[in-house]
Amino acid sequence: MKSSWSRPLPLAFALVAALAGPATITAADAHEVLVYPTIEDGSNMHWLAINPLQYDIAYLGDSLSADVLSGPGTTELTTRPKAGDRLQGIAWRKMHFPPSVAGPSMANLFLVCNHEFNFAITCCVAYIYSPVDHPTAIFSGSADDGLKVVINGKKLWSNQIQRSPTYDSDQFPAPLLKGWNTVVLTIDQAIGGHIVCARFLDNGQPIKDLEIALDPPTADAVRHPADAYNQEALTLVKDADADGAAGKLTDAITGYDQVLTKYPLSDIAPRAEYAKAMAYYNPAGTKSLGDAQKAVPVLKALLDTYSQDLLAEYALIDLATIQETALKDAGAAQATYRSMEERYPDSSLLAKAGVAIARLLAASGKYEDSVLAYRKVLGKYPQSDEVMNATIGIGDTEILAGDKAKATAQYQSAMAMAQEWHDNKYGIDVGKQAWLQGLIDALRQKLQ
Secondary structure, three states: OOOOOOOOOOHHHHHHOOOOOOOOOOOOOEEEEEEEEOOOOOOOOEEEEEEEEEOOHHHOOOHHHOOOOOEOOEOOOOOOOOOOOEEOOEEOEEEEOOOEOOEOOOEEHHHHOOOOOOOEEEEEEEEEEEOOOEOOOEEEEEEEOOEEEEEOOEEEEEEOOOOOOOOOOEEEEOOEOOEEEEEEEEEEEOOOOOEEEEEEEEOOEEOOOOEEEOOOEEEEEEEEEHHHHHHHHHHHHHHHHHHHHOOOHHHHHHHHHHHHHHOOOOOOHHHHHHHHHHHHOOOOOOOOOOOHHHHHHHHHHHHHHOOOOHHHHHHHHHHHHHHHHOOOOHHHHHHHHHHHHHHOOOOOOHHHHHHHHHHHHHHOOOHHHHHHHHHHHHHHOOOOOHHHHHHHHHHHHHHHHOOHHHHHHHHHHHHHHHHHHHHHHOOOOHHHHHHHHHHHHHHHHHHO
16 A cells, blocks of 8 residues: 555546535434444544445446435435435445455445345545644545545535446545545446545544544544543443342343443343333343333334434334234334334345235234235245245135135145155254244144
8 A cells, every 4th residue: 555645636626626615413312332443543433424326327437427416405415314314215324344355444335225236326425533634635545436525515526437346546635634634535436346535634644543433423522532431331231130040120220221321322232122111011022021102112212312223123123013902003003013114124124024014914803914014025025934924824814705716725825835844844953844834833733
């Protein structure tokens, strides 16, 4: 990697500088944030990221001319996103990129959405704290493919190109202010790999004392070094877990509350919230205090506060299950299950929620709607195990509707599917085979 900047600025730099001011701090911005260090060479591997954003069709071939962040009240010059904010139906995610096979400072942007794509856009944002002014700082980075950079509300760089990334190939003056600086990267993806690397240099040397936040901060936000903060939270969670394992559930809840009060920003805080809810009431039947009424607001708090954590998706399903089974509130349960598709459109639990909706519709006598809901699961999630439950569920609905012939045909189809999965799809998975054998035995009873 190059350690200094020695070549002249390309003419493009002079043409793309803009005079817009930085985004305005709002009341929603965080008064406390976790901050992460750069790695040894000064590169930032922590980004708030979103992809794949679609090209504006008018800019095909010159995607970086488009403002893909334009929306109600925001542009690429004024954007100030936080995790969970949505654009084109996709949520911004906090990403802590590991080194990639392309290089230790290069972030593999396909990890943001967990799949590869072509002809689309990734955007990355970081709120970077500098302890001093760096009026002569230089942005130094590269991308696969093109790269556009906006810093503190000014578009400083645009390089529309198809390439593999090389360290420090894009360099330009990028003054950093003492305090917080907002950095916005737009990375074009044509075909092939999709990578970005970025750091700041001053007098030819990496700036290594920058701190990166992934929540939009207030100007005087308290900065908590992430490693120490998370470790302290983890210690408390382990103590609470030990109390729970020993059957001291009230003590465990007190311990989880300590984490949520002292370390609400920690990576482990969502697990503390979830464990607290399960200590009150666990719909799977695991030992708990059996208090469903107290579990509900805790799960709702997790959904409100940590909405983009993976555990929030499970919390939503558990909340609906508690509403359905413990509180006997079918209307609230169905509304909660239905909210899954809007809140988590990419969730692996969508099929499970769909089956639950169909089951509730059948229980309320809406048989045609129930069958349609089951068939929606079959059509949208053909690789999910919930296909089996949906197939059986249609048969159960036909029984409720009084059509035994249709139910029999459905059960026979489910029996054949279960046997095929048992023998082939899950031929070496003992747990799945046991589940399928149980279904086969139950279906035999239904067919008698």
